[in-house]
Amino acid sequence: MVKWYPTEDVQKVRVKRANKPSKLRGRISPGQVLILLAGKHQGKRVIFLKQLEGGLLLVTGPYKFNGVPLKRVPQAYTVPTSTKVDVSGSDFSKINDAYFAKEKENAKKTEEAFFAPKKEKKPFSDAKKAMQKSVDAGIAGKITDPIVKKYLKTKFRLRNGMFPHTLKF
Template sequence: MARSKELVPGVGRFSRSQVAEKRGLFKGPKKSEKAAAASTPETVEKTVGGEKNGGKRLVPTSKAPKFYPAEDVRQPKQSRKTAKPTQLRSSITPGTVLILLAGRFRGKRVVFLKQLESGLLLVSGPFRVNGVPLRRVNQAYVIATSTKVELGGVKLSEELNDAYFAKPSAKGAKSAEEEFFQEGKPKAKEAFPASKAALQKEVDSTLIAAIKKTENLGKYLQSTWGLSKGQFPHQMVF
């Protein structure tokens, strides 16, 4: 029985998927078809006859698809803008003492070490002086002071980059039942990595040695900053 037999005019005996299955289209195109498709051009020049339609035209070799998806697939917009590195404020240089204005350690004074590739600032208290560890800070939320720490002999490790602050991916519960029974249990505290602790001690030791060269600089870093009634930051000199 012919595959193209119609039950009624315009309605075939088999559906599109049944015809594709009978023709074996799920196996993919043959090698000879791939080679032929690669060699054939996209358009062919043909001569059109007739008094009004005379001339040559470019005709596509392959027809457009008969059916289109019901929902349009959104194409990502191409941006001509190039990402530029974040420009550092002129008042912030390596060794500058900064005042944090937001976050867990707001009001603390920290020492600026360097700018990371992401544009954030790498700062440290140091931890042994005021309890502020190595952190990334946005320069929009700091006040640069005129106090500086001489970092001439301080060498920062190459490990201190944005990847250093990446959080490990936590694996969730295997099933909904395990997740249900784990809600009442306290979460186990993860131990701080020994490699990061060693790197923090290394940075602290070099920073503290540089801080001790200036009298009362350690006490200055230990003190917190705040505003009293009638004080305005834009009228103050830091």
């Protein structure tokens, strides 16, 4: 039992800590091919472009090869490989965390809104499509080796007798 109670209700002040982005793993460098471990594009090979301010990795398929658009991915969901691609020809310096922000809509919580049909997904804006094409054009133009193209197109899968702890990427 507590013998003393405060005379006034005082709310505790909670201090928000600054978001510290995670450090980039030493084995990951721009142009390196990574394997995605989770999400819609699980098992696909992507090219690492840069680390964003929030700590996430900016990767691309290129979209033309394997259907992976410009994405933000946590480092923990990737496996770095020894394959590298030249990314010096593409300009992705304008892409930051704000590029991926979604527009907020003020939805009113009414009975009519509850029974209204669901809204369709908005298509990608023309600006994002143009940015995707410009980034991919610089990268895809540098990939001339047909083996690397085929490598990016194929998914990573474990098969019988393959043990992840013994594989060399």
